[in-house]
Amino acid sequence: MLAWPGRSSRVSAVLVALLCMLLGVAIATQVRDTGSGDWLDSARPADLLVVLDNLHGKEAALRQEISGLEQSLQSMQSAGSDSREALAQSRQQLAALQVLVGVAPAEGPGVVVEVTDPRGGVDPSVLLDLLQELRAAGAEVIAFSGAGDGDDVRVGVDTAVTGTAGAVVVDGVPLRAPYTVKAIGDGPTMAAALNIPGGVQDTVRRASGDVTVTTEDLVRITAVRKPEAPQNAQPGD
Structure with a gap:
């Protein structure tokens, strides 16, 4: 009724x-x-x-x-x-x-960051710094591109960036340069954060690489994370 x-x-x-x-x-x-x-x-x-x-x-x-x-x-x-x-x-x-x-696709305004590494000098800590700067600038959804199989890797709260210079691994997925990072959030704010002197751009350039930041009206991230049940944490009352 x-x-x-x-x-x-x-x-x-x-x-x-x-x-x-x-x-x-x-x-x-x-x-x-x-x-x-x-x-x-x-x-x-x-x-x-x-x-x-x-x-x-x-x-x-x-x-x-x-x-x-x-x-x-x-x-x-x-x-x-x-x-x-x-x-x-x-x-x-x-x-x-x-x-x-990270268990559902997302889209919205943001930035696309490309990190070139012609000499294999960009190590995992540089990409980890890139993630932290994007998060500090208000990025809501982040994903890495550059996986060998062409798929993106969705960044989550427990994402691990490991490997060695020129052989970066994100959540167990090997990536290859150029590394592309998509981030959804306030594009101008994130772009400004990545252009701060002494930040990620300067670090990459010292390793003979370069960083290009493009502000986009629509960034689509289709990669999702597989939800895993917590081992110890339980919902509180």
Whole structure:
């Protein structure tokens, strides 16, 4: 009854009509119980008052029942609306959390960073610094490109950047130069953070590489992380 807009109002109208019909039946029954119309013509005023009081009492009871049903319908409609809103909010929160933990694709404005390494001098610590600078600048979603199989590697809270200079490994996936890092967030802010003197760009250039930062209106990250159950942590109350 709550799934289709307008249906509750139709049900309410039907119930009201039904109760009004019952009211008419009650009145007719009361008149029939007292006898024929001739009896009413010859009845004493006191008897007529008793009949009228009975009819008024039944009418009041039926109207009270109608009012109660209408209030119940309104409560159900309100509860249904609140439930739908709560469900929609829960779904939105779930979708946002799935993006943040890396188990759902994401898209939005951001930057694409390319790190060249022609001499194999860029070691894992440089790319780790790049991740930290992006996160500090407000990056919400980050992924590495440059895997041998062409797939991206989604960065998570427990991402490990290991390997050696020229042979960087991210979460167990070997990458090869040029390394491309996609980040979703405020593009100008992240680009400015990566251009700070003494930062990642200077480090890469000292290793005979280079860093190019491109601000994009739409960055798509389709790579996702495989969720793993925690070994020790449990949801708190």
